[in-house]
Amino acid sequence: MSGELAEISIRDLHYSYPPLTAQGGPVSVLRGIDLEVERGEFVSIMGPTGVGKTTLCLALNGIVPQSMGGIFGGDVIVGGLNTKEHPVSKLASKVGIVFQDPESQFFNMTVENEVAFGPESLGIAPAEIRERLAWALDVVGMSDFRDRSPFHLSGGQKQRVAIASILAMKPDILVLDEPTSGLDPIGKFEVFRVVQELKRREQITIIMVEQEAEKIAEFSDRVVVMHEGKIVMVDGPSVIFSQVDLMHEIGLGVTQVSDLAARFNARSGTNYTFTLFEDAYDTLSQNTDRRTATDFSHPAIDGATCERKSASLESSNLQSPISNLPPPVIQVRDLWYQYTDDIVALRGVSLDVKDGDFVAVIGQNGSGKTTLVKHFNGLHKPTKGQVIVDGRDVSDLPVGELARTVGYVFQNPDYQIFCATTREEIAFGPRNLGLEGDELEERVEEALAYFGLTEYADSPPAVLGFGTRRKISVAAVYSMRPRVFVLDEPTTGLDWKSTMDLMRVIRAMNEMGHTIILVTHDMKLVCEFARSSLVLRDGQVLTYDDTRTVFKHSEILKDTQIEPPQITKLAKRMVPFGMSDDVLTVDEFHTVYVGRRRG
Amino acid sequence: MSFMFDLYVERPGWAHRVDPRVKILFVLVGVISMILFSNLFFMLAALITIQLLIGSAGVPRDRFAWVWKTMLSINFLIPLLWTIFYPEGDILFQFWILKFTPLALVRGLGVVARLDSIAFICFLWLFTTDQTSIVRSLVKIGMPFEWGLVLAISLRYVPTFYGLYVVVSEAQQARALDLTKGNFFQKLKSYMPILVAMIISALRTADKLARALESRALGVEGVERTYLHDIRFSRQDYVFSAVLLFIFCVAIVLHVLGVFTHPLYLIS
Numbered sequence: 001m002s003g004e005l006a007e008i009s010i011r012d013l014h015y016s017y018p019p020l021t022a023q024g025g026p027v028s029v030l031r032g033i034d035l036e037v038e039r040g041e042f043v044s045i046m047g048p049t050g051v052g053k054t055t056l057c058l059a060l061n062g063i064v065p066q067s068m069g070g071i072f073g074g075d076v077i078v079g080g081l082n083t084k085e086h087p088v089s090k091l092a093s094k095v096g097i098v099f100q101d102p103e104s105q106f107f108n109m110t111v112e113n114e115v116a117f118g119p120e121s122l123g124i125a126p127a128e129i130r131e132r133l134a135w136a137l138d139v140v141g142m143s144d145f146r147d148r149s150p151f152h153l154s155g156g157q158k159q160r161v162a163i164a165s166i167l168a169m170k171p172d173i174l175v176l177d178e179p180t181s182g183l184d185p186i187g188k189f190e191v192f193r194v195v196q197e198l199k200r201r202e203q204i205t206i207i208m209v210e211q212e213a214e215k216i217a218e219f220s221d222r223v224v225v226m227h228e229g230k231i232v233m234v235d236g237p238s239v240i241f242s243q244v245d246l247m248h249e250i251g252l253g254v255t256q257v258s259d260l261a262a263r264f265n266a267r268s269g270t271n272y273t274f275t276l277f278e279d280a281y282d283t284l285s286q287n288t289d290r291r292t293a294t295d296f297s298h299p300a301i302d303g304a305t306c307e308r309k310s311a312s313l314e315s316s317n318l319q320s321p322i323s324n325l326p327p328p329v330i331q332v333r334d335l336w337y338q339y340t341d342d343i344v345a346l347r348g349v350s351l352d353v354k355d356g357d358f359v360a361v362i363g364q365n366g367s368g369k370t371t372l373v374k375h376f377n378g379l380h381k382p383t384k385g386q387v388i389v390d391g392r393d394v395s396d397l398p399v400g401e402l403a404r405t406v407g408y409v410f411q412n413p414d415y416q417i418f419c420a421t422t423r424e425e426i427a428f429g430p431r432n433l434g435l436e437g438d439e440l441e442e443r444v445e446e447a448l449a450y451f452g453l454t455e456y457a458d459s460p461p462a463v464l465g466f467g468t469r470r471k472i473s474v475a476a477v478y479s480m481r482p483r484v485f486v487l488d489e490p491t492t493g494l495d496w497k498s499t500m501d502l503m504r505v506i507r508a509m510n511e512m513g514h515t516i517i518l519v520t521h522d523m524k525l526v527c528e529f530a531r532s533s534l535v536l537r538d539g540q541v542l543t544y545d546d547t548r549t550v551f552k553h554s555e556i557l558k559d560t561q562i563e564p565p566q567i568t569k570l571a572k573r574m575v576p577f578g579m580s581d582d583v584l585t586v587d588e589f590h591t592v593y594v595g596r597r598r599g
Numbered sequence: 600m601s602f603m604f605d606l607y608v609e610r611p612g613w614a615h616r617v618d619p620r621v622k623i624l625f626v627l628v629g630v631i632s633m634i635l636f637s638n639l640f641f642m643l644a645a646l647i648t649i650q651l652l653i654g655s656a657g658v659p660r661d662r663f664a665w666v667w668k669t670m671l672s673i674n675f676l677i678p679l680l681w682t683i684f685y686p687e688g689d690i691l692f693q694f695w696i697l698k699f700t701p702l703a704l705v706r707g708l709g710v711v712a713r714l715d716s717i718a719f720i721c722f723l724w725l726f727t728t729d730q731t732s733i734v735r736s737l738v739k740i741g742m743p744f745e746w747g748l749v750l751a752i753s754l755r756y757v758p759t760f761y762g763l764y765v766v767v768s769e770a771q772q773a774r775a776l777d778l779t780k781g782n783f784f785q786k787l788k789s790y791m792p793i794l795v796a797m798i799i800s801a802l803r804t805a806d807k808l809a810r811a812l813e814s815r816a817l818g819v820e821g822v823e824r825t826y827l828h829d830i831r832f833s834r835q836d837y838v839f840s841a842v843l844l845f846i847f848c849v850a851i852v853l854h855v856l857g858v859f860t861h862p863l864y865l866i867s
Contacts, residue, residue: 063810092816099814103759104807107752109607109730116827118815123822126829133827147609151758169816379769403775414803415770418795428792432775462799476774 007079007173007205008037008060014073015055015064020463026071029055031229033074037207039172042199044216044237045209047226048251048495050465053209054100056226057177060207061095062088079172093122096166097175100493101182102158103151111137111153111161112146118169129168136164139201140194155365156187160194167198174198176208180215181493184365184521186561188212195219211495213255214566217241217275225250238275253496256524256566256586263590280570288577288597328352329484329515330376335385337371337539345371347539348385353484358507358516360530360547362523362562368539369519373486376517377406390483404433407482411489413466413473422464422472423448423457429480447479451505467498474502484515491522503529524565527551527584535560552582606725612657614727618836619736621843622724628843629720632850633713638859639705642712649719658726666722674711681707705862730754735830744824748817752808760801767796 013033016026029052037043047053058064062083065072076083079094096118099105108114115136119129137143140160145153150161159179166174176195180188192215198204199219210216216223216237223240225233227250233240241247241254244262248254254262257274264270274280330353337346346368353359361369374380375387378399387394390405407429410416419425427444435443448454451471456464461472474490487506491499499522507529510516518530526533526547533550535542537560543550550557554564554572563569571583571592578596583589614622633645653663681703688702728736734747771792772778778789832840853859857866 058810061814063813067809067813087820088813089816089819092814092819097810097814099807099811101807104804105811107748107755107808107812109751109755113731113827120825120827121816121819121822123819123825126825126827129825129827151755165815374769377773379773398777398779399769399772400775400777403773408770408773410766410770410773412766412800414800415767415796416774417799418771418792428776429774432777480775 006036006077007039007041008035008207009077010035010059010074011077012074013056013059013076014071015052015059016071017055018069021460029229030059033229033231035224035231035234037173037205039205040203042206042208042219042221043224044220044222045207045224045226046211046213046216046240046252049467049493049498051226052229053226054177057097057175057207057209059083060173060175061097062086062091089121092118092171093169094171095173095175096169096171097177098159098162098166098179100178102155102162105162105165106150106158109149110146111142111148111150111164114150114161115165115168118165122169132168132170136168139167139197140164141190154187155183156190159183159187159191163191163194171204173205173207176206176210178209178211178493181211185563186364188521189561189563192219211253213241213253213258214277217255217258225252227251238273241275242273248497251495251497257570259586260567260570260589263586267590268594277566277570281573284570284593285574285577288574327355329355329390331386331388332372332375333386333388335372335375335387336383337368337375337380338383345539349536349539349541350385351534351541351544353515353517354532355483356510356513356515358510358529358531359518360526360533361517361519361536362521362526362533363536363542364560364562367536367560369536370488371539372536373408373488373517373519376402376484376486377408378402379408400432403429403480403482405482406484406486407477407480408486409474409477409488409490411492413469414462416473416476417461417469420460421458422453422461425461425472426453426476426479429476433480443479443481447475450478451475452501467494470494470498471502474505478509482514484517485509486517486519488519489521490518491520491525499525523563523568527565527568535562548582548584551584606662606722607729608658608662608726609729610657610727612655612727614652614656614723616835617727617839618830618832619728619732620739620830620832621836621839622728623736623740624840624843626720626724628847628850630717632846633717633720635850635854636859637706637709637713637862638865639709639712639862641859642709642716646712646716646719649716649723653719653723653726656723656727658723662722662726666718670715670718673714677711677714678704678707681710702862709862731828732830735826735828739830745818756804759804760797763797763800764793767800768793771796 010033013030015030016028019025020027033056045053045056055064058068059076060078060083064070066088078091081091081094083091106114108117112133115133116129119132124132134143137146140163142157142160142164145157145161150158153161163179180191183191195206195208196219199206208219220237222234223237224231225240225247232250241258242261244254244259255275257277257280260280261272261274264272272283274283332349332351335346335349336344338344349368349372361373363369371380375382375394376389378394378397381395389402394402417425419428423444426447427440430440430443448457451474453468453471453475456468461469464472470490474487477485485506490502494502503525506516506518520526530547532545533547534544535550535557542560543556551564551568554568557564565584567586567589568583571579571589572581575581580592583592636642650663682699683697685703685706686698686700687706688700691699691701693699730751734751737750738744738747768778776789776792778786780786780789859865
């Protein structure tokens with residue numbers, strides 16, 4: 001690749017943020033980045049949380065270092081302009097960045113004004129702004145929302161407006177910094193459809209930071225993998241995702257089909273490379289004789305077989321039927337909740353949460369998930385109906401009292417963090433419950449050790465990385481030893497390894513006897529960790545059953561736009577070839593497939 | 600109340616079409632005229648007129664109800680306090696040391712009618728002008744664009760920060776923080792966890808906002824900002840402005856002549 005042709009050329013980029021605390025030194029983030037991107041290329045960036053992906057994005061339009069200060073070395077040249085020599089506002093017409101959080105990108109009262117803001121700043125003539133506005137809104141499919149307030153849109157719509165407001169400046173390069181990480185499944189779907197449309201229709205260079213391996217595999221010409229401030233791999237998605245062990249070592253996930261290929265290769269001596277769904281389907285279906293398959297397909301994997309099979313797998317606690325569990329710790333009876341006269345969030349929800357269960361609560365934003373779980377610790381009181389926690393009606397109990405029984409971890413760790421040290425942060429809850437002295441200290445030390453936070457015990461939590469802050473917020477609730485843990489999307493913004501680490505800790509808490517209620521949009525996690533799944537739609541229970549049953553009948557999830565994990569879909573598609581239709585994890589798929597072939 | 604932070608009502612009314620600068624002139628002329636006079640009948644006539652103006656602009660009834668509800672306590676308190684503290688003329692009846700006089704009541708009612716009129720004059724402006732137009736008009740009058748943007752952003756973030764307060768206080772209560780216990784100072788102290796977490800979150804938001812503004816090319820040197828919807832005076836706006844200035848002159852003359860300055864009589 002010649003440097004002359006490159007749209008983006010990064011040479012030996014080093015960058016350190018200014019010190020975060022008075023005593024601290026500069027925080028080194030980027031440690032020698034070299035990258036060239038050609039015009040029209042689609043390049044994805046993957047890397048663990050805190051590796052410098054966002055910093056790299058900000059270096060592309062000069063915000064790093066021009067607005068952030070810090071120590072900058074090397075060169076970033078975009079569209080022929082060196083970012084050191086041109087102000088950010090000028091570079092904005094070359095490089096447009098769409099940030100993760102759509103809320104903080106809006107400052108106008110209508111979609112139209114929002115999208116026009118950039119071109120207005122660039123001094124574009126009103127007639128042309130009008131043309132650009134129509135075009136940009138058309139690309140993102142938001143033409144009908146011109147006069148609406150951007151704040152009253154759904155997450156996916158907001159992010160589409162954010163993309164349009166960048167596109168209207170007609171940048172040569174579009175940078176998308178984890179554009180879907182805070183969105184629900186519908187929102188993700190909408191945004192990725194726009195990205196696909198852009199790739200197809202427009203001659204624009206796209207840099208996308210993303211955690212979703214399946215989407216990266218689908219869109220990218222090349223994938224950049226970052227580790228410890230450096231680029232460790234740059235290649236096509238099929239090469240990148242075939243290196244499963246290496247990716248996991250770095251802390252990153254791969255597509256489920258790549259994972260499956262690696263498992264076949266390791267255990268069955270094959271030489272598969274699956275990157276996309278179709279790769280896996282084509283290969284595996286060709287290797288399975290449909291006629292032979294029918295011989296063993298009719299005793300369609302009964303519950304018992306499945307249970308036995310998975311018993312040896314990592315996700316062993318999946319199959320125990322709900323009925324075997326002890327009596328309910330939470331009982332909800334005909335629960336209605338109304339925010340205002342015209343906003344009814346829950347409409348007659350009735351359910352039991354069994355003591356010691358691991359329940360995933362899933363559904364689109366606005367389906368009533370958070371409203372429901374906020375009743376469990378008394379943050380909401382029923383408008384009508386009853387919620388009984390541990391034998392007591394929540395209507396009569398203050399939140400502080402319920403906090404002994406139900407711990408609640410909020411979606412954003414920063415809503416809870418306020419102390420000068422991590423140790424104090426973790427002590428806050430138990431102290432409120434009346435603990436002191438040695439007992440308190442013991443609890444705090446135990447929580448610090450359990451979450452691997454001992455090294456940060458005396459650091460101010462607010463300046464630590466996002467993944468660490470997330471752990472602290474969970475540890476701060478863990479130290480209160482509640483019987484029930486409610487976790488509202490605890491893995492948002494975490495990389496694969498941090499997610500898995502956190503989920504394993506949560507599973508261990510479940511095994512210790514804590515009931516876990518996990519609100520999440522990540523179906524892979526649901527399938528791998530949750531024993532039961534509660535699906536909400538429009539404030540009502542759509543289905544509530546053990547996870548395997550829910551995903552076996554995933555057609556009922558269809559109009560909630562919840563997509564089963566790739567591996568579950570693959571298994572369903574391969575039912576004519578003898579696969580079971582209720583596979584939840586890659587391990588299960590492999591076990592069942594190999595078992596079937598052996599007949 | 601969902602419309603507390605953005606009062607604008609989207610309607611195809613006549614007042615919506617008027618240039619926002621004319622509406623600022625209307626507010627100025629209206630408020631000054633209300634201050635120049637103190638005749639009860641004049642005030643009531645003005646109050647009815649302004650209500651009719653707002654109604655004809657298509658502002659829905661619930662907005663009227665909201666303004667009246669907001670003004671309710673003042674509407675009762677002022678005549679009451681006025682009669683108690685400023686007795687004047689014949690005494691209607693006396694209770695302990697409190698003297699009730701009709702003239703003081705009339706004065707009190709006059710003040711109420713004046714305040715209500717001023718409130719509705721301002722609300723006519725706010726109900727029929729969206730924030731973008733308000734800011735755009737202020738910038739047109741001579742305020743720097745950045746100031747206008749700061750104003751718009753502060754208005755825009757009021758509900759966001761209120762939402763942040765709600766969620767942060769819920770998050771801390773979930774950790775058994777008790778906000779009801781103890782005396783005033785203990786209560787104040789128990790709000791610290793909420794305040795600190797909010798400040799940290801607000802700083803993070805401000806940081807993100809700054810990046811977003813820069814990324815949208817705010818403040819490119821050597822480029823004059825353009826506007827998609829530039830506001831321009833129509834012929835109607837010139838007529839309205841002329842009428843307003845005429846009313847203003849008449850008001851000054853009447854004031855000098857002492858017309859409508861007595862609470863009850865035409866001339867002082």
